[in-house]
Amino acid sequence: MTKKLIKDYMLITFGIILVALSVEYFFAPNKLAAGGVTGIAIVLNNLVPNLSVGVITLVLNLALFAAAFMLIGGNFGAKTIFASLGLSVVMWGIEKFFNPFAITTDLVIATAFGTIISAFGMAIVFNCNASTGGTDILAKILNKFFHINIGKSLLIVDIIITFAAAMVFGLDIGFYAMLSVIILGITIDRFIDGFNSSKEIVIISDRYEEISKFILEDLDRGCTYLKGVGVYSEKDIKVIYTVIGRSEFIKLKEFIKGIDKRAFITVRESYEVLGEGFMEIE
Template structure:
C-alpha cells in the first residue's frame, strides 16, 4: 500500500502542474488578444517582440510567440534543466494556440484606461501562475540568467534593460501613447506576478534578539499560536552569548507580534523579512486555548 501511494503522488503533482500551467497560459492569451494587442499595447520580452513583428508582417501572433521562444527553450534545456524547459515548452505552446484561436474574437474594450489596467492584471496573474508552477512564458528570463553569470548585472537588471528597450520600440512602431500605455500595463502585470507567486497571505520570517527571549517565545506560542525556534548566537562587539528567536508568521500577524515584543522587551532587536514559500515543519497554526 505505501508503495502505491509513493507512485501516485508525483502523478497528482504533475496533473496539478499541467492544470495551472494551462490556466496561466490561457489567461495570458486572453490578456493579449482581448485587451492589449487590439489596443496596440505590448508586453516586454519575447512577447513584446512577437507583437511588434506580427504587426509589421501581418502574420499570426501565435506563430512568433512559439518560434521566437524556441531557441531560448533549447538554451534553457541545456543550461537550466529538463523539467523547467518542458514546462515552459508546454505553456508557450498553449499560449501560442490560445492567441491564434482568440484572434478573431472582438476585444472587450477600446478604452485607453481599461485595456492596460484589466489586460495587465490578467496578464500578471497568468504569467505568475506559470512561474509558480515551474515554467516560463518568455525566453528573456533564460537570456538574463545566462547573461548574469558572465556580466556584473543581476537577472532583474538584465530583464529590465531588455524590456525598457522593447517597450520603447513600441513608440516607433505604434505611437508614443502606445508605449506609455504599454509601460502602465507592464507595471501592473509586474505587480500582479508578485502577488500571484507569493499569494495574498504572504509569509514573513522574524528574528528577535532579546534578553527576554524565553518570555517572548512563550508569548508568541501562546498568544499567536506560532511555533518558535531558539538559535544561539554571539554578539559581534561584546562577544557575549545571545539567544535568537526565529519564527514564521503571516503578514496579518506582523503588527500583533511587534506589539508582543515591544511590550515584553522594548530594547530588543527585531528583523522581519518577506519569504516566498513555506513547506514542512510546524508552520500550520495551532489552536490557541
C-alpha cells in the same frame, strides 16, 4: 508522476491560459507590446500580418531555446519548457478557434486589466518554479556575455521592446506598454506574496501547555517553546512560536480568547515559508 507534480502542471496550464487571454483580448488587439516574447510578437505581427501573434511567439520561443542550448547550455527545467511552449500553443488555439477581439479599446482599461490578468497568470507559473521562458533567455545571454545582472538584463530587453512598439505604433501606445511593464513587475511580486503568505505568531500566556496542545492536535501544526524572562517579574516564562495559515490563526485566536484573555500575542506577515507542512525547499 506525483500528485504535487500533477497539481503543479495543472496550475501552470491555468496560469498560461490567463496570460494568453490577456495577450489575445487586451494587448494584441490594442497593439500594446508590453515586453516579453509576446510583446516582440505583437510588433512583428504588425509588420508581417499573415503570421499570427501565437505563431510568431512559438517560432521565437523555439529559436530562443535553440540559442540557449548553443550559447548558455540550456539548463532549463521541464516546467519552463512546458510553460513557454504551452503558452504559444494556447495563444495559437485561441486565434484558430475563437477569433479573439478587443474586449475594450480604451487603452487605460486595456493596460490595467490586461496587466492584472497577465500578472496573476505569471505569478501562478513562477510560484510553481517555472517561467514562460522567452525574454528570460535573452536576459541570461546578456548576463553571460556582457556581465549585466539578470534583473537589469530583463529591464533592458523590455525597454527595447517597448521602444520598438513606440516606433511602430506611436508614442502613446509605447508609453502605455512601458506602464504595463512597470506595473507587471510590481504586481507579480504582490500576487506571489499573497499565494505564500502565512502568519508568524508569538504567544506569551500562563496557559501555554493548552495553547501548544491546541496548535499541535487541533491545527495539526508545529510550534516551538522559546525561553524568556519577564523583566518586571523576573520569572522564567515559555514563549510559543508558530507559523500558521490565516484561517488557522482565526481558530487559534478564538481558542486563546476562550481560555486566557490576558494572553499577549504578536502577529507578523510571512511571505515565504519553506519546510514541513509548507512549501518544499527546492
